[in-house]
Amino acid sequence: MNVKKFSANTSREAWRMVREALGPDAVILSNKTVNGMVEILALAGEDMSSLSAPLHEQGSTFESSAARAPASRKMAEPPRAEAPRRAASAPARTAAAPGGAQPSFAAGQTARQQAEMIEVMSEIRSMRGMLESQLAEIAWGGAQQQRHPAKAAVLKEMLAAGFSATLARYLVEKIPASVTSDGGLNWIKAVLARNLAVIENESEILEQGGVYALVGPTGVGKTTTTAKLAARCVMRHGPSKLALITTDGYRIGGYEQLRIYGKILGVMVHSVKDETDLRIALDELKSKHTVLIDTVGMSQRDKMVAEQVAMLSGTGTPVKRLLCLAATSTGETLNEVVRSYQGTGLAGCIMTKMDEAATIGSALDVIIRQKLNLYYVANGQRVPEDLHVANRQYLIDRAFKLKRETAPFQIHDDELPLVMANTARNMGDKSLSGVHLG
Numbered sequence: 300m301n302v303k304k305f306s307a308n309t310s311r312e313a314w315r316m317v318r319e320a321l322g323p324d325a326v327i328l329s330n331k332t333v334n335g336m337v338e339i340l341a342l343a344g345e346d347m348s349s350l351s352a353p354l355h356e357q358g359s360t361f362e363s364s365a366a367r368a369p370a371s372r373k374m375a376e377p378p379r380a381e382a383p384r385r386a387a388s389a390p391a392r393t394a395a396a397p398g399g400a401q402p403s404f405a406a407g408q409t410a411r412q413q414a415e416m417i418e419v420m421s422e423i424r425s426m427r428g429m430l431e432s433q434l435a436e437i438a439w440g441g442a443q444q445q446r447h448p449a450k451a452a453v454l455k456e457m458l459a460a461g462f463s464a465t466l467a468r469y470l471v472e473k474i475p476a477s478v479t480s481d482g483g484l485n486w487i488k489a490v491l492a493r494n495l496a497v498i499e500n501e502s503e504i505l506e507q508g509g510v511y512a513l514v515g516p517t518g519v520g521k522t523t524t525t526a527k528l529a530a531r532c533v534m535r536h537g538p539s540k541l542a543l544i545t546t547d548g549y550r551i552g553g554y555e556q557l558r559i560y561g562k563i564l565g566v567m568v569h570s571v572k573d574e575t576d577l578r579i580a581l582d583e584l585k586s587k588h589t590v591l592i593d594t595v596g597m598s599q600r601d602k603m604v605a606e607q608v609a610m611l612s613g614t615g616t617p618v619k620r621l622l623c624l625a626a627t628s629t630g631e632t633l634n635e636v637v638r639s640y641q642g643t644g645l646a647g648c649i650m651t652k653m654d655e656a657a658t659i660g661s662a663l664d665v666i667i668r669q670k671l672n673l674y675y676v677a678n679g680q681r682v683p684e685d686l687h688v689a690n691r692q693y694l695i696d697r698a699f700k701l702k703r704e705t706a707p708f709q710i711h712d713d714e715l716p717l718v719m720a721n722t723a724r725n726m727g728d729k730s731l732s733g734v735h736l737g
């Protein structure tokens with residue numbers, strides 16, 4: 300920092316000297332009268348940067364200089380054209396100069412500039428905060444690889460199997476110290492299997508009977524799965540104990556699709572168009588052991604989903620809703636589907652199109668975290684063969700086997716920190732605290 304002192308008989312003369320020596324960008328540090336002489340301390344504009352306080356101190360510097368703004372009005376300055384620039388952040392200590400001229404800038408303008416600077420600084424501080432947390436996240440991923448290569452390997456296995464980065468991180472961090480480095484993945488598989496709720500045996504649905512409605516987005520396999528379930532019911536109890544209902548009456552071929560399956564199985568298919576129709580149909584079918592309702596597929600983003608939930612819950616007969624989740628959908632989509640179809644509560648879900656999915660981790664992730672009861676998995680179009688009672692151990696093992704085929708999409712070591720960035724903010728998600736570790 301190169302501070303220079305200028306003395307003159309008048310402030311006008313002193314300002315001229317400053318301007319000549321340091322140029323129009325000179326920064327005034329002080330301006331006072333000493334023994335009848337005007338004395339100015341100033342430094343060149345480019346030296347200003349050396350005065351900048353560390354970021355965290357600047358807020359208070361600006362605030363105090365803003366507070367000083369009224370005092371600067373008293374400062375003696377030459378006419379506007381000659382005035383060197385006063386930087387908003389300069390720690391100017393001002394003194395009243397006798398018979399001084401007006402400041403070269405309006406005090407109001409200075410205050411506005413200072414307010415703007417305070418705003419800019421607060422933006423910079425918040426950006427710095429974001430950067431710091433992002434870098435910490437990236438460092439977390441990097442540190443895992445360096446300090447705990449075995450844990451990083453488990454992390455990558457989970458990501459490759461389609462599990463979310465959030466669940467992967469949560470579980471990897473919870474691997475007990477007592478677990479050997481190559482036992483981490485088995486520990487995680489055991490935790491996942493324990494947390495995957497499945498029906499204990501098929502009797503739960505086939506023996507108990509009741510009214511079930513298959514719901515879900517378009518084309519996930521509701522009608523096909525209804526037919527598969529119908530075939531299983533018929534095989535166990537005969538066709539007279541079962542009735543089929545479709546709410547898919549208005550789409551071309553909607554009713555027809557189920558009617559053909561019904562015909563093959565020897566089961567009557569009823570078509571209903573609204574809640575009143577459904578109430579009447581369910582009343583008529585009270586004597587049936589099992590009633591399966593095939594619903595119209597609708598996007599989870601369609602507001603009609605709520606109306607469908609209301610229709611199925613407003614009949615006076617308990618209707619258990621089973622959500623069809625296509626294993627081919629992304630975790631984000633499935634999460635949205637569950638939230639939208641949850642309504643007053645789902646009896647459970649059926650994972651469809653498992654045969655088409657490159658990974659099933661994302662579907663299992665959603666089912667585990669949303670605590671859905673998984674009834675069946677469907678792995679093909681064939682009715683009734685391609686429907687199986689969910690087996691938790693088989694599904695978890697399969698999740699980790701399938702990933703081999705997806706090698707080009709697997710996470711590389713240098714990508715891991717980036718993939719794991721931002722997971723910290725999700726660690727408080729209550730769907731995670733519901734995952735039982737012991």
Ligand SMILES: Nc1nc2c(ncn2[C@@H]2O[C@H](COP(=O)(O)OP(=O)(O)OP(=O)(O)O)[C@@H](O)[C@H]2O)c(=O)[nH]1
Pocket residue numbers: 516517518519520521522523524547594595596597651652653654655677678679680685
């Ligand atoms: N690969 C495979 N295809 C399936 C599976 N389940 C259903 N499909 C096929 O997916 C397509 C759509 O099945 P649907 O049963 O009509 O689906 P949906 O949910 O009733 O469709 P919408 O009523 O239009 O909402 C058909 O071609 C089925 O054969 C499955 O598990 N695997």
Ligand SMILES: [Mg+2]
Pocket residue numbers: 521522523547593594595596
């Ligand atoms: Mg259908």
